[in-house]
Structure formats: C-alpha cells, structure tokens
Amino acid sequence: xxxxxxxxxxxxxxxxxxxxxxxxxxxxxxxxxxxxxxxxxxxxxxxxxxxxxxxxxxxxxxxxxxxxxxxxxxxxxxxxxxxxxxxxxxxxxxxxxxxxxxxxxxxxxxxxxxxxxxxxxxxxxxxxxxxxxxxxxxxxxxxxxxxxxxxxxxxxxxxxxxxxxxxxxxxxx
Numbered sequence: 001x002x003x004x005x006x007x008x009x010x011x012x013x014x015x016x017x018x019x020x021x022x023x024x025x026x027x028x029x030x031x032x033x034x035x036x037x038x039x040x041x042x043x044x045x046x047x048x049x050x051x052x053x054x055x056x057x058x059x060x061x062x063x064x065x066x067x068x069x070x071x072x073x074x075x076x077x078x079x080x081x082x083x084x085x086x087x088x089x090x091x092x093x094x095x096x097x098x099x100x101x102x103x104x105x106x107x108x109x110x111x112x113x114x115x116x117x118x119x120x121x122x123x124x125x126x127x128x129x130x131x132x133x134x135x136x137x138x139x140x141x142x143x144x145x146x147x148x149x150x151x152x153x154x155x156x157x158x159x160x161x162x163x164x165x166x167x168x169x170x171x172x173x
Contacts, residue, residue: 035090073119
C-alpha cells in the first residue's frame, strides 16, 4: 500500500508565507493581548488583527520618566482615572483596543526593533465616551418619569378626581 502524506495534498489553511513581519512604522489599532505586572516593570503585548504581523511588546520600567508618560497616555486612551488604573487587575486590560504609534530602531547588529512610542484612544470610542460624559446625569425623578410616562400627565381629568373625592367625603360624613 502506498504511503500517504499531507505534502501530496497541500494544506488549504496554510498562509502564503510562514514568516511574520514587523509592524510597519505608523499608527495602528491594536488589541491588548497580555499584561504582566511585576514589581519592576509592566509588560504589555499588543496584536494587530492582521496575523501576518508580529506582536508589539512594550516593557515599561516602573519609576522611569519616559514610562510614566506612556502609562499616562495608555490610561487616557482607555478612559481610565488613576484610581481605576490602580484598582484594575492586569487581566482587566486584555482584549481592550487602543491606537498605538510604532517606530523602528536599528540596533548595532542590524536587528530592527519595534518600539511603541505612544498610545491614543480609538476616535470612534473616544467620541462615544465624550458624548456620554456631556450628557447630564438623570435625576431620580427623571428616571421614574421615563419609566412610567403616564405619571405627571393629565390623563386623568380633574373632574373625575373631584367626583371621587366628593364621593369619599360623602361616605365619611
């Protein structure tokens, strides 16, 4: 019997190239895939939707001035306050999306390093957050009125209320 191998049939799901490439220099919408927080640094791995690109990894050294700026940009991009940031677990950030500015740096050996140089909010999400922030908070009375539109309207004629009140007084007298 002949031996069968997958090489003869090919893999329909195979990509055209098995080698991934670095993210090009530009601003990209990326998803936060992993977050690791230890006493010395915060490590964030970001992925592009296009799987042909390598993940971008940023290691933010705690206490470094340049890292504080990036953390502040990331907090603003995620619309988080300092209290929310401090209370958030690293897993709370995974899956969230941000705009990331990518720049390349070539090392002494010729290796190209992908550097994250900035974070910003996704414009559509930022617009939605701004619209929600501009909306005035509803009072308890406004919430009740919205839930039951009949309250406060003149659906019950004043004459009917007067007749019911008169009948009640006649019964009590």
